[in-house]
Amino acid sequence: MVPGPTPLPPEVLEAAASPILYARTPDFVEIFEDMLQRLGRVFQTESDVLVFASSGSGAMASAVENLAAPGERVLVASCGHFGNRWVSMCTDLGVEAVHVESEWGHPIDPATLADALDAEPDIEVVFVTQSETSTGAVSDLPALREAAGDRILVADAVSGLGVVDLPMDAWGIDVVCSGSQKGLMTPPGLGYAAVSERAMARRAKRGARAFYFDWERTQKGQRTSRSAFTPPVTLVAQQRAALERLETEGLAAVFERHRVLGRMCREGAKAAGLELLGPENSEANVVTAFRVPDGVDGKAIPKLMKDRFGISMAGGQGKLSGQIGRLGHCGYYGYSDIVTALGALELVLLELERPIELGAAVGAAQQVMAAAQRG
Amino acid sequence: MVPGPTPLPPEVLEAAASPILYARTPDFVEIFEDMLQRLGRVFQTESDVLVFASSGSGAMASAVENLAAPGERVLVASCGHFGNRWVSMCTDLGVEAVHVESEWGHPIDPATLADALDAEPDIEVVFVTQSETSTGAVSDLPALREAAGDRILVADAVSGLGVVDLPMDAWGIDVVCSGSQKGLMTPPGLGYAAVSERAMARRAKRGARAFYFDWERTQKGQRTSRSAFTPPVTLVAQQRAALERLETEGLAAVFERHRVLGRMCREGAKAAGLELLGPENSEANVVTAFRVPDGVDGKAIPKLMKDRFGISMAGGQGKLSGQIGRLGHCGYYGYSDIVTALGALELVLLELERPIELGAAVGAAQQVMAAAQRG
Numbered sequence: 143m144v145p146g147p148t149p150l151p152p153e154v155l156e157a158a159a160s161p162i163l164y165a166r167t168p169d170f171v172e173i174f175e176d177m178l179q180r181l182g183r184v185f186q187t188e189s190d191v192l193v194f195a196s197s198g199s200g201a202m203a204s205a206v207e208n209l210a211a212p213g214e215r216v217l218v219a220s221c222g223h224f225g226n227r228w229v230s231m232c233t234d235l236g237v238e239a240v241h242v243e244s245e246w247g248h249p250i251d252p253a254t255l256a257d258a259l260d261a262e263p264d265i266e267v268v269f270v271t272q273s274e275t276s277t278g279a280v281s282d283l284p285a286l287r288e289a290a291g292d293r294i295l296v297a298d299a300v301s302g303l304g305v306v307d308l309p310m311d312a313w314g315i316d317v318v319c320s321g322s323q324k325g326l327m328t329p330p331g332l333g334y335a336a337v338s339e340r341a342m343a344r345r346a347k348r349g350a351r352a353f354y355f356d357w358e359r360t361q362k363g364q365r366t367s368r369s370a371f372t373p374p375v376t377l378v379a380q381q382r383a384a385l386e387r388l389e390t391e392g393l394a395a396v397f398e399r400h401r402v403l404g405r406m407c408r409e410g411a412k413a414a415g416l417e418l419l420g421p422e423n424s425e426a427n428v429v430t431a432f433r434v435p436d437g438v439d440g441k442a443i444p445k446l447m448k449d450r451f452g453i454s455m456a457g458g459q460g461k462l463s464g465q466i467g468r469l470g471h472c473g474y475y476g477y478s479d480i481v482t483a484l485g486a487l488e489l490v491l492l493e494l495e496r497p498i499e500l501g502a503a504v505g506a507a508q509q510v511m512a513a514a515q516r517g
Numbered sequence: 518m519v520p521g522p523t524p525l526p527p528e529v530l531e532a533a534a535s536p537i538l539y540a541r542t543p544d545f546v547e548i549f550e551d552m553l554q555r556l557g558r559v560f561q562t563e564s565d566v567l568v569f570a571s572s573g574s575g576a577m578a579s580a581v582e583n584l585a586a587p588g589e590r591v592l593v594a595s596c597g598h599f600g601n602r603w604v605s606m607c608t609d610l611g612v613e614a615v616h617v618e619s620e621w622g623h624p625i626d627p628a629t630l631a632d633a634l635d636a637e638p639d640i641e642v643v644f645v646t647q648s649e650t651s652t653g654a655v656s657d658l659p660a661l662r663e664a665a666g667d668r669i670l671v672a673d674a675v676s677g678l679g680v681v682d683l684p685m686d687a688w689g690i691d692v693v694c695s696g697s698q699k700g701l702m703t704p705p706g707l708g709y710a711a712v713s714e715r716a717m718a719r720r721a722k723r724g725a726r727a728f729y730f731d732w733e734r735t736q737k738g739q740r741t742s743r744s745a746f747t748p749p750v751t752l753v754a755q756q757r758a759a760l761e762r763l764e765t766e767g768l769a770a771v772f773e774r775h776r777v778l779g780r781m782c783r784e785g786a787k788a789a790g791l792e793l794l795g796p797e798n799s800e801a802n803v804v805t806a807f808r809v810p811d812g813v814d815g816k817a818i819p820k821l822m823k824d825r826f827g828i829s830m831a832g833g834q835g836k837l838s839g840q841i842g843r844l845g846h847c848g849y850y851g852y853s854d855i856v857t858a859l860g861a862l863e864l865v866l867l868e869l870e871r872p873i874e875l876g877a878a879v880g881a882a883q884q885v886m887a888a889a890q891r892g
Contacts, residue, residue: 144539147750158533158751162704164519164829195572195706196729197746203729212726234728323747329537331570331706331749351587351726353609354571354578371572372698374706374752375522376533454539 145470146324180385186309198300198321201333204355212236223276223460247420249281256289273302278429327384400427406507410484413506440464451486520845521699555760561684573675573696576708579730587611598651598835622795624656631664648677653804702759775802781882785859788881815839826861
């Protein structure tokens, strides 16, 4: 139950065993184009979803390389470890990032973003995070869109896509970056950048200092059914199968399932006497983060969860290292996974001599499930 | 029988179905480190083999990004479509590539390289190709190493690694780039750059305009068992399994098998009345390219091979489009694959009303095999 790579549904595992197809054959092109169309529906966009053989970070780096030139100033608004990665990317690529950071555990504050942009009226591109995997915070993209005015807005949705609603076109987000290995229920190795016409026009006008992640080359390849580079053919077949599953369940039902799982996890953690990191948010359903209780070694909880019950969970990253625990529930997860994890967590806390009433966390989660079933 | 992605051995298919491991768990780290050690033995180097979630082109682009700054002049010596990709990479990344091109079908001419460098004494980095997939030509890397003097020499070995001998350290090649999907018998999605200390020192002294493909970030991640980005965990497990198979067969035996397969294919093609592209070369055992006979439509042979016999083969690329046919035999191929392909090719040529003695091509290939078995 780490926040990615996440477990695979059976049909996605099976797709891995399909024979290797040459990328130029009609058989593969059909699978690839079906995947592209399904991705468009999950990103909720009419724009092209550009596909890279890369991690999600590669897709994010593509946005910096295609939208910002060395020496240029852009703005990064972040609220955690992964949001701050935008800053490292810009710095390493020679782009100057003005950085405003909201408190870790909280979403990105739209007012802070608006103030920063007032002070920097020449900035044309803004980078933000939808779901901050290191804290579980989910930011309010429509509010950030408003705060960004008419600037190009790029959102990291690596962990949130297919988990929390993100209608890209309806919300007017210019670029949405994601990856195959979290909500999209596929092994890691595919990075996605959905790019609006406006963002693509900026790229066209200014050129890009990019080769592998050049949006124009990738778009041209996809539009002519001739990928720019050898695509990871098995991962494409797996992603197609996962998206078929996702669409069979239905996008709205998938978001609702994650709402129930997130609420189960939060109520369970509280009933186990744990303090949640940051304010509660009914849309923060990707990762649940709780503070490690005083007097408990920060690494002890994940270690015992793994040693005693074989359950992988994550600790804190960056400045929250050792201070929080994180349970991921994005992708191929259901009711029983949460109950299993909470039951194990209770026993681990008991072993760590925390005051705990066995069954309380599981019971709280069951209450959430029962209420959801009643509708 | 296209030159990649190539078929997978059974144990590599099976590894795809292993459970998804979190990249930070000891279980995954053990698999990853085993893969890195095995890669080092296949690259025949003591240097780090840097692993990227990318195609082979991504690993090649990493060499340009880490070794050449925008505005700088480098030299590309090529002999086909993929070698020329070095030039596009440089151009797109703002690096000026002085380009010398040998005749397609022939290997890169070391004398041409030496002359070009005499005329450009300030150039510090040279990019070449070991196995040129678009023509089947395999260049003489020790001769190119000598021609390049003391300059940094970067070799594209995407299709040749694990097929044709390339002792990186013994030959003094500074950077060798490859990918998972050809000789290494794994699905596409992993790119490799083996980087000598000398090349890494150049990177360190000058900095890189790179983020995702930054060699230092990747090296640091690998040396501390904390990958810089989410690694494609299933592809890593598959690559490890494929390398175990390769090492069980033995590197020398793998090269010898490909020598026999290459010779079978060349002798078979000649016995079918086909003219090989370029001069014969006992080390050009990755891809066999033959000229499409006069009066035959260039696309007809691959189309009939697929339609009548379900065998994928490749046509020409770039300026050889429509003029040649290519049979790949790099990776998980054996005697029977060549016999099957040649038998089908004979029937296709008969259908195309070429003068053909059925069985002649297969017989010629069998003669090669029989001679190899006698030792």
